[in-house]
Amino acid sequence: MLNKLFYGDNLEVLRRHIKDESVDLCYIDPPFNSKRNYNQIYNNVGREDRAQAQAFIDTWTWDDFANQGLAEILENYLGHFTSQSIDLISGLTKVLGKDSLLAYLISMTLRVAEIYRVLKPTGSFYLHCDPTASHYLKLVLDAVFCPQGGDFQNEIIWKRTTNAGSSKSIANKFPSNADIILFYTKSESYIFNKIFTEYSEKYKARYNKQDERGLYYLDNLKTYSEERLKKLISENRIEYTRKGTPRIKNYLHEGKGIILDNVWTDIQSLNSQAKERLGYPTQKPEVLLERIIQASSDKGDVILDAYCGCGTTVAVSQRLDRKWIGIDITYQSISLILKRLEDSFCEGVLTEIELNGIPKDIDSAIALANKKDDRTRKEFEKWAVLTYTNNRAIVNQKKGA
Numbered sequence: 001m002l003n004k005l006f007y008g009d010n011l012e013v014l015r016r017h018i019k020d021e022s023v024d025l026c027y028i029d030p031p032f033n034s035k036r037n038y039n040q041i042y043n044n045v046g047r048e049d050r051a052q053a054q055a056f057i058d059t060w061t062w063d064d065f066a067n068q069g070l071a072e073i074l075e076n077y078l079g080h081f082t083s084q085s086i087d088l089i090s091g092l093t094k095v096l097g098k099d100s101l102l103a104y105l106i107s108m109t110l111r112v113a114e115i116y117r118v119l120k121p122t123g124s125f126y127l128h129c130d131p132t133a134s135h136y137l138k139l140v141l142d143a144v145f146c147p148q149g150g151d152f153q154n155e156i157i158w159k160r161t162t163n164a165g166s167s168k169s170i171a172n173k174f175p176s177n178a179d180i181i182l183f184y185t186k187s188e189s190y191i192f193n194k195i196f197t198e199y200s201e202k203y204k205a206r207y208n209k210q211d212e213r214g215l216y217y218l219d220n221l222k223t224y225s226e227e228r229l230k231k232l233i234s235e236n237r238i239e240y241t242r243k244g245t246p247r248i249k250n251y252l253h254e255g256k257g258i259i260l261d262n263v264w265t266d267i268q269s270l271n272s273q274a275k276e277r278l279g280y281p282t283q284k285p286e287v288l289l290e291r292i293i294q295a296s297s298d299k300g301d302v303i304l305d306a307y308c309g310c311g312t313t314v315a316v317s318q319r320l321d322r323k324w325i326g327i328d329i330t331y332q333s334i335s336l337i338l339k340r341l342e343d344s345f346c347e348g349v350l351t352e353i354e355l356n357g358i359p360k361d362i363d364s365a366i367a368l369a370n371k372k373d374d375r376t377r378k379e380f381e382k383w384a385v386l387t388y389t390n391n392r393a394i395v396n397q398k399k400g401a
Helices: 010-017 036-045 047-052 064-074 085-097 100-118 134-148 226-232 286-296 311-321 331-344 347-352 364-370 381-386
Strands: 002-006 023-028 119-129 151-158 178-183 210-211 214-220 238-240 246-251 302-305 323-328 351-355
Touching: 002 010, 002 311, 010 100, 010 134, 010 311, 023 100, 023 134, 023 286, 023 364, 036 100, 047 178, 064 085, 064 100, 085 134, 100 134, 119 134, 134 178, 134 302, 226 238, 226 246, 226 311, 246 302, 302 311, 311 323, 311 331, 323 331, 331 381, 347 351, 364 381
Parallel strands: 002 323, 002 351, 023 119, 023 302, 302 323
Antiparallel strands: 119 178, 151 178, 210 214, 214 246, 238 246
16 A cells, blocks of 8 residues: 555544555544643633633633534444443533543543554554643543553553753642653553664673673572473583572673663653754654554554654654555645655655545646635645745744734
8 A cells, every 4th residue: 555644633634545454554643732630620610710711722622623523422422432422422521521631631532532443353452642721631542542452551651851841830739740651552462573682781680700702690490300401501601600590691682681671760851962953842752653663563564643843753663664644634734744844855755655535636726725724724825835845945933924
């Protein structure tokens, strides 16, 4: 199959263009940058509280889209929602009220239900979020995956930085330097390749002996037959203690490393000097996506990113010989991905991509220019400028003349 890049609302794209059980791995990093104190979610009534409720205000507000989404879930549109999802959203409506947080959770429930549908039975799903709403998102994922034979596998903690933050932001609390990645699978039979990390200097210190093969340490030979012992002796892999107990030599160069657990402290977020930095505000490092893709897919598998942003998932999938599907609602992201791929790989890489949703004639360009959806009100301008400059222009986010 050709790699596919879709410009449009990911819910519509998932429903109309992505087939059932066609994806091996899905990773999403939805737009979410909350600074809100969630102690106040239960009394969203007055102006003062509304002024503080900035968690999702840039992207999520209670509007016609939220009302439509709520109706689709409660009415079980297309039969895609579990009874647990319906009950959950119904309950959260009573608890949270019709406000920005509920609008966000409805939006995520709609899309997670479609992601579950398009995953193969052996597929995996990673949702990247932050601690302010990860507890709600886990409820959403539990309600979608678990009743249908899927399961929760891990809550991964990614310590993305060692910076403590501004003195004001940490005056009365611990610094917040970690993201949450929730890992679910569609069934009990799924792809998982163990990941090993390098030994720490402290761990390597145990290799305190050396011979012609290299550094080693002596370990207990727990169970062994006489035949196996003779073989190990012939290979010079046995040393005896003073009491005559055989010990086996464990060599540093033969170890795979330490098996990776669910706390990731060895990957830093991108700093201002990083070579791969593209100026995209929520860009994630390629090594992070490389780890996820290598753990939960094999070469030739299909990777989906339904909020593909600047295209880190797409670029890493391309490099690791995976097929990929990317979706984003802003043309600036689509343009950035095309430029990134062209700059990172051979010029012909764009011929291997099926582009969908991009205006290709006058009528579709006029339709884009006349969109009333406020979320995409500048999309025609971005499309026109970036297309004319072969994706090399820089779009000014501030409104011009």
